[in-house]
Amino acid sequence: MYKKDFYNMHADICKTISNPNRQAILDNLRDTEMSVTELIKKTGISQANLSQHLSILRSKGVVNTRRDGNNIFYSISNPKILQAYDLLSEVMQELFQNKQRTVNDAIVGNK
Amino acid sequence: MYKKDFYNMHADICKTISNPNRQAILDNLRDTEMSVTELIKKTGISQANLSQHLSILRSKGVVNTRRDGNNIFYSISNPKILQAYDLLSEVMQELFQNKQRTVNDAIVGNK
């Protein structure tokens, strides 16, 4: 596989989880499957919009589905997705702390 | 911090690395700093576009810069960014393998 293809695929999977609503979905599915109705309640996302986001996650293989009667249950397909999610949380926090420190240094005037 | 803010920030940092050209940049900076000119050569991205992507990475704190004479050297600010990058590579590969397997099952007709 050529590097460009790799970068494209990588960016694609990364983009799939790069949306606040989809982050909320994944966070709610962290350790349990959940029906769409439950997800609506938990996330507050509108039905149509949630369904669209679930469709994106599903089409990329990030979540799996299971029908039980009238409900469809969504779950995360691969635990590494959550590992990546959590690692990015750490990165985010550390970047945020650095920014805070920079601002503080600027105010206090020390380096 | 409210969950919505968290998801927004998380998605934001995630979006920052969700672009094939920025992936290429990060991959090239993996274990060395590099000047813009070097990055142009290595990645094949146009000067203006590369500069824009570097600007995005810089503004989000993902890379640091150092001027040396006429050159500006870029480097990755936090090793966890690469850890996250690599973990997402694994996720990508595993998702890809699953998809391959599914296609194969469909062709062969076994489950």
Place this chain on the structure above:
DNA sequence: TTAATATATTATAATATTGTTATATTAAAT
């Protein structure tokens, strides 16, 4: 001081992503 090199910025057109509204599908219950 001017020229050359390295990098950044701005404007813009093309494309992609997002959320909303309205409508369709699917399965279960009556």
Place this chain on the structure above:
DNA sequence: ATTTAATATAACAATATTATAATATATTAA
């Protein structure tokens, strides 16, 4: 067979992202 509840899809407007072309800035060299 209808009705109801759960979920999906389509159409669309608003916004964001992207790459290109043109121009500007900054540092060194001549």
